[in-house]
Amino acid sequence: MSDFNTLELQTDPRGFATLWLSREEKNNAFNAEMIRELILALDKVSSDASLRFLLIRGRGKHFSAGADLAWMQQSAELDYHTNLDDARELAELMYNLAKLKVPTLAVVQGAAFGGALGLISCCDMAIGADDAQFCLSEVRIGLAPAVISPFVVQAIGERAARRYALTAERFGGQRAREIGLLSESYPMAELEQKVDQWIDNLLLNSPAAMRASKDLLREVGNGALTPALRRYTENAIARIRVSPEGQEGLRAFLQKRSPTWQAETTLKEPR
Known part of the structure; x- marks a missing residue:
């Protein structure tokens, strides 16, 4: 790079x-x-x-x-x-x-x-x-x-x-x-x-979901329960469920197939 x-x-x-x-x-x-x-x-x-x-x-x-x-x-x-x-x-x-x-x-x-x-x-x-x-x-x-x-x-x-x-x-x-x-x-x-x-x-995991989970865990910190943290976690799961990768992951799971990010990894893997 x-x-x-x-x-x-x-x-x-x-x-x-x-x-x-x-x-x-x-x-x-x-x-x-x-x-x-x-x-x-x-x-x-x-x-x-x-x-x-x-x-x-x-x-x-x-x-x-x-x-x-x-x-x-x-x-x-x-x-x-x-x-x-x-x-x-x-x-x-x-x-x-x-x-x-x-x-x-x-x-x-x-x-x-x-x-x-x-x-x-x-x-x-x-x-x-x-x-x-x-x-x-x-x-x-x-x-x-x-x-x-x-x-x-x-x-x-x-x-x-x-x-x-x-x-x-x-x-x-x-x-x-x-x-x-x-x-x-x-x-x-x-x-x-x-x-x-x-x-x-x-590489099996959704790139967007890993980033979102890292943001989530940074916000959660030591896990102290507060009203603000509850609202944050509620919004976090709602946002990711409607995101493109969230939708694709749910569809792939229900259809018993690999999500697109795994297929992309297979195509790019060096031989």
Whole structure:
């Protein structure tokens, strides 16, 4: 879709995109350029109405080792206001990813440290290898996981976030699944096969319904019952029932046939 120095953004003819972190020689560590390019890449994904969902992955051995050491050294030499600008840029990335209209799936192997946990937490779903290593490592170097903390708490809960942010313990893929950071973890040898299964499953679903469900769940939040939320959910189901894909899905179900979006996927699938 576009050329980047630190990323690759690939589209599949079946209707989804894969955003690769591509600083393999630096273990896909973040720097200012990568953060800016991630923001630009998400803008491109957001503006492409043909995309059903987005995968976020890391090239090479590791998903992401966190912040680049050279970039951190430069940050230490900057004044408060310049560091604040850097923090605002990182926050824009995290909030844009969390608010992206299409579903997002992170695929994690190797190390996922520091800000990488923010990327994973901002995604709707994440899978990874059993032997992946996760760490909120900031306190080890005198920092705090500040910008990413709201998303990490949403993903793993306040209690677990306190533990791992304060201890900087490393934990593996199975533990990440237990606390909710990963939806599933698999042996590394099976990860690519499982990625394909997740893709195939997502392609069965109505693109418009997935976007509507994501909007719905964002509005529902923690599920606190209010009159306003009741009205919102009533309107949400009424709107989608009369939408083109809603009508097509109901007709296909009653007629015992595949809906058109599944037929389109089959036609586009690479051979």
